[in-house]
Amino acid sequence: MVAGLVPSAKISAQTNGQAAQNPNNIPYDLSLTGITGSLKTRLEELSILIKDKKSPPRSYGALRARLERDLKTFEKALRSEGYYNASISHQIDSSQSPVAITMRIFTGKQYKIDLVDLAFPGVLPEETVVEA
Template sequence: MFNNLHLNNCLQIAKKKMRGYLVLRQFSAICLLVFMVCSFSLSHAADEISYDINILGIENAEFNENSSTFEEASILKNRSGAPFVSVANLRSNINADVEILEKILRAEGYYNGLVEPQFMRNDNHFSISFQVKPGPVYSYGKIEVIFTGNSVDDEISRNINDALIINEGETARAVPVIISERNIANSLPKYGFSFAGEVDSDIIVDHREQVLNVTFSADPGTRRRMGNVKFEGLSSVKEEYLRKFIIWPKDSYYEQRHVDQLRNRIIESNLFSGVNIDVVPDGEDHADIVINHIEAKHRTIGTSVSRQTKLD
């Protein structure tokens, strides 16, 4: 009886060990399978992701410029460096190109355009398409120039408005707004505002009327008169000779063309290798002209040069 009992105990122990061994083998097999799957996934992810791009919806000739701009600006089309190793990285660049396309559309007057990205996957190659729905072309609505700080008289205001290159009813493109903004900034010094502030543009899109209302704001500063002219860096050239180049009327308002013409006359004298002109405020209502000269080597000024120098 003892032997039977002992035998039964041994059998029970053996069965438990066998069950443990089987469980261990099953667990090992599962781990091996997981390792193989992970190794395959990592190896597959390490492969370079390739793609092609297709733009749909703007095939007509009127969109040729938009397409060309996208070719130059697209992140995906101009990407260089390390290849993509994840779909998330590729998707991020797709979204960036969507924003670029939408900006290009707005710049050409399509302020209600829509770009929908789609892609199909074949192994590690992606066929990417951007479905573009431009929508209607918006036009310029109300266009206004306002002056902050100091005011300007009506004639100057009309001249500043004439510098704009946008008109109500025209296609609301972005570049003409930028050029008009720059033209205002360049026009103010022509009328005595030598230290005008920056020019800003406030754009309001009216989707209901499909127009772009543009308001330019400019701080002209104080209107100044031509002040003193100071010559610096002179050695052999006499200041009295250079003052003959100053021909604007006394006490006239500052005009940038006066400064430009003075610079040209000095340069054309061939007496200097370099001329730098600074305009600095003098009091509340004058602008001084400070001219820094670098005299040319081995040159002197005599009566013959004075006679040959042509003054406007």
């Protein structure tokens, strides 16, 4: 007896031109509050939750992992913009469908460097000094 593999037609379920959602996935919506303008745009561009929204996680643990990555990324981004005392609170409301994730960002005071004055001890040789 000889057995062989017969290729079958690719089967995919479509709904309005999009792949059907896996019922085990956890769809969600993200809302960023407390910020506006270019800072909000920058955080949205950095967000894993936004980038991966079309591929919902299969568990709440995976959803929380995405949230934790965004929290760390947002804290770094806020520090890079001079918001050293920023704080981020978050809430996950799983009673809604899709799950509602809210991140409230409190930037606090923005610190800016106005002047940098470099002082070197001793005398520098002239060939190492370069004027800008």
